[in-house]
Amino acid sequence: MSFSTLWIIPLVAAVIGLTLAYRAWEERGVTVTISFQNADGLTAGKTPIRYLGVSIGMVEQINVGGEFDDVIVTARLHRESATHLVKGTRFWIVKPRLGTGGVSGLSTLVSGDYIAMDPGKKGGGAKKKFTGLPEPPLDAFGWQGIRVELHANRLHGVEVGSPVIYRDVIVGAIGRYKFNGEKLVLEALINEPYRNFVRANSRFWNASGFDLKAGVSGVKFHLESAITFIQGGVSFDTFGKQGEAAKEGASFQLYSNKEQSKASYLEQLGLHITLEASQLGSIEEGDPVSYREMVVGRVLNHDLHPDGRSVGILIQIDTPYEKFVRSNTVFWNTSGISADLSLTGFHIHTNSLESLVKGGVAFATPDSTGEPVARGSVFELHPKARDSWQGWSPSLESPPKGEPVKLHHKVEGGKKGDALHWFKGLFSKKHQ
Numbered sequence: 001m002s003f004s005t006l007w008i009i010p011l012v013a014a015v016i017g018l019t020l021a022y023r024a025w026e027e028r029g030v031t032v033t034i035s036f037q038n039a040d041g042l043t044a045g046k047t048p049i050r051y052l053g054v055s056i057g058m059v060e061q062i063n064v065g066g067e068f069d070d071v072i073v074t075a076r077l078h079r080e081s082a083t084h085l086v087k088g089t090r091f092w093i094v095k096p097r098l099g100t101g102g103v104s105g106l107s108t109l110v111s112g113d114y115i116a117m118d119p120g121k122k123g124g125g126a127k128k129k130f131t132g133l134p135e136p137p138l139d140a141f142g143w144q145g146i147r148v149e150l151h152a153n154r155l156h157g158v159e160v161g162s163p164v165i166y167r168d169v170i171v172g173a174i175g176r177y178k179f180n181g182e183k184l185v186l187e188a189l190i191n192e193p194y195r196n197f198v199r200a201n202s203r204f205w206n207a208s209g210f211d212l213k214a215g216v217s218g219v220k221f222h223l224e225s226a227i228t229f230i231q232g233g234v235s236f237d238t239f240g241k242q243g244e245a246a247k248e249g250a251s252f253q254l255y256s257n258k259e260q261s262k263a264s265y266l267e268q269l270g271l272h273i274t275l276e277a278s279q280l281g282s283i284e285e286g287d288p289v290s291y292r293e294m295v296v297g298r299v300l301n302h303d304l305h306p307d308g309r310s311v312g313i314l315i316q317i318d319t320p321y322e323k324f325v326r327s328n329t330v331f332w333n334t335s336g337i338s339a340d341l342s343l344t345g346f347h348i349h350t351n352s353l354e355s356l357v358k359g360g361v362a363f364a365t366p367d368s369t370g371e372p373v374a375r376g377s378v379f380e381l382h383p384k385a386r387d388s389w390q391g392w393s394p395s396l397e398s399p400p401k402g403e404p405v406k407l408h409h410k411v412e413g414g415k416k417g418d419a420l421h422w423f424k425g426l427f428s429k430k431h432q
Contacts, residue, residue, distance in 0.1 A: 029057065030082045032075055034091045034115070036132040039071040041095050041113030049075055049091075049115045056081050056117065073132075075115070085127055088120025090140070092133040116140075135160045138175045138189050145172065146195040148246060150186040150204050150234065152254035157208030163233045164188050165207060166197050174234065186254065188234060198236065201243035203261035204252045207235040239265040267300060271317040273373065275331050275361065275381035276409065280311045282335040287360040289315050290334065296321035299361065313381060315361060323396050324363075327370035327407055330389055331363040332382040364389045369396065374404035 039062050041047075049057035057077035065072050077085070095113045115132070118140040138161070139147075152158075155177065164172035171194035175187040190198055234254065239262055255261035263286075280302060289297035297317040304311055317325055362385065 029076050029078045030085065030128070031060075032077060032085060032128050032130060034073045034075065034130045034132045035065065035070050036073060036093065037070060037134055039073065041093060042073060042115070043112075047112070047114055049077060049117055050094075051081075051117045051119070059115065073115070081117075083122075084117075084119035086120045086122070086124030087127050088124050089127065089130065090118045090120070090133055090137060091115055091130055092136050094136065135176075138173050143189070144192040146190045146192075146198060146246065146248055147175070148188050148190065148198060149249065149251045150188055150254040151251060152184045152186060152206070155184060155186075156206050156256070158186065158206060158234060162208075164190060165233055165235045166194060167237065169194075171197065186234075196245050197238075198246040198250075199238045199243045200246055200250065201240075201265075202236050202238045202246065202252065203255065203265060204234055204236040205255040205258050205261040207233045207258075240269075263298070266298075266318065267316060269316075270297065270319045271322040271325060271373075272300070272375050273315060273317070273325065274376070274378045275313040275315060276378055277311050277313060277333070277381035277383075278309075279383070280313070281333050281383070283313060283333065283361065287335075289317065290360060290362045291321060291324050291364070293362075296324065312378075313361070323372070324365060325373055326365050327373055327405060328368075329363050329365045329370070329373075329379065330382060330385075331361055331379050332385045332389075334360045334362045334385075364392050365394050365396070366392050367394045369394050371402055372404040374406040377406050378408045380409040 036042075042059055042062055044059055044062050047059040048055040049059070057075050059073055059075045061074040063072045063074070064070075092115070093113055094116045116136070118137065139145075158174060158177075160174055160176055162174045163170045164174065172188060172190040175189045177184055177186040179185075188204070235258065236252075237258075253264075255264065283299060283302065285299055285301050287299040288295040289299065297315055300314045300316050302311060302313045361381065364385070
């Protein structure tokens with residue numbers, strides 16, 4: 001049986017047809033679906049998908065999701081992109097954005113919006129359905145640095161992209177945030193050159209907007225920076241001795257302002273003692289503790305005796321002033337106005353105008369100073385000061401000598417070991 005040359009033409013045509021079909025199939029690529037919150041700026045048949053600025057696909061269809069709460073974008077990517085469609089691959093819409101940190105997506109003013117792709121790590125499971133990011137991720141395309149978590153009760157002006165500032169220098173940004181059921185958790189991204197500025201004992205605070213405080217001394221206005229006033233943001237610093245460098249994923253509390261963050265640091269220092277009183281009066285957390293009308297500490301918190309017969313007020317004396325507190329020191333409530341009637345007439349007692357408005361505690365130490373006291377000691381809080389206390393003028397230039405004693409005011413002499421009292425551990429859960 002002879003082979004006719006007439007068969008050559010259809011065979012060649014078949015080979016060419018199969019080749020063209022294969023190329024068409026190969027060029028057709030792979031289909032993916034991406035869910036977005038909306039389709040603003042996207043057009044079927046026109047919006048490209050890009051990686052590192054190179055077009056690797058095209059949007060083919062845009063449909064409303066089944067629940068009518070999102071849009072489903074169907075796109076076709078080049079065949080070589082298939083190996084990168086894995087768990088962890090991310091998509092987001094790139095459009096022009098203007099902020100205090102600069103302008104991004106400027107090229108889209110000419111070319112139009114597009115969808116950017118950031119491949120996941122190799123070895124991840126293959127995936128064809130994705131949920132697009134609502135905002136461009138700050139850590140895409142080789143970002144290096146450290147991520148830390150900030151726990152807050154509310155955002156208060158902070159959003160994705162808000163700057164993270166260290167001593168007036170922008171060193172990072174807020175990457176994203178989520179609600180874990182109890183608190184908001186913000187992810188702060190600190191760029192590589194500045195990661196060592198974040199220490200294990202650093203304090204973060206919300207730098208958005210401004211603080212306005214009014215008091216008897218006037219009105220105080222504090223603006224962190226023009227950038228955070230407009231865009232919102234977070235600042236941080238390390239007070240006192242620096243600890244170890246923070247580790248990846250370390251968690252920090254996000255305080256409302258710098259003053260609050262610094263107060264939390266100061267609360268770990270100094271002398272903590274408890275004042276026992278029959279009535280709380282108008283004393284509140286944060287009220288000043290004064291020595292000769294000079295603020296040397298603060299009220300940390302207060303609580304009731306389990307039997308309800310007295311109140312315990314935990315105060316802190318700043319480290320430089322610990323030496324002013326001795327075993328025979330007396331404390332009194334400076335809040336409000338008191339009066340008494342005697343043979344010499346009717347007398348009204350009040351402290352400084354500031355203490356009248358803000359409240360607080362004052363103390364004095366006799367000329368014959370007692371022993372130094374240890375953390376956890378308990379003193380009586382008198383409702384008012386005696387005239388003789390105001391005249392005491394002890395010499396306290398040098399730190400007290402001898403081993404500090406832990407005393408309770410109801411035990412005469414304040415001997416060591418007599419401090420086992422209901423106040424022991426009362427405040428430990430609040431100030432660890």
